[in-house]
Amino acid sequence: MKTWNAKVDEVERKWWLVDATDQTLGRLATQVAQVIRGKNKPTFTPNVDTGDFVIVVNAEKIKMTGAKLQQKMYYRHSRFFGGLKGFTAEEMIEKDPTFVIEEAVKGMLPKTKLGRQLLLKLKTYQGGDHPHATQKPEALKING
Numbered sequence: 001m002k003t004w005n006a007k008v009d010e011v012e013r014k015w016w017l018v019d020a021t022d023q024t025l026g027r028l029a030t031q032v033a034q035v036i037r038g039k040n041k042p043t044f045t046p047n048v049d050t051g052d053f054v055i056v057v058n059a060e061k062i063k064m065t066g067a068k069l070q071q072k073m074y075y076r077h078s079r080f081f082g083g084l085k086g087f088t089a090e091e092m093i094e095k096d097p098t099f100v101i102e103e104a105v106k107g108m109l110p111k112t113k114l115g116r117q118l119l120l121k122l123k124t125y126q127g128g129d130h131p132h133a134t135q136k137p138e139a140l141k142i143n144g
Contacts, residue, residue, distance in 0.1 A: 008049065013051075016139075032054050032101075035051060036054055054140070055132055056101055056125070059126050074088075
């Protein structure tokens, strides 16, 4: 019996739509990362991109449990001395809510070329509108 491995040409991709309204950030990110990676399919192969596209709408309505809004920090460095800037999650959601979701999903993907390629299949938007209606995305049920 030979082992079967997925080929990039044979993968069928679907589009999923996720509404982030009142969803917990970490729980949403883990399930989105699994779909992007393709772990929900029986044809999953670790070294091949077998995942689907995911559209996340209403990114500004995401919630965090506990005191994470005030305590969780996002850092940026300008590469100059003293150029480290820190922002709380509350400030980042106010400034760019799509960044928070993208960073959470990015942290759950492999830190390789494949992981960077997979992250391109995540589309996040503020509000309920998105430009991907022609792909006919199906609603993805997020547990939790």
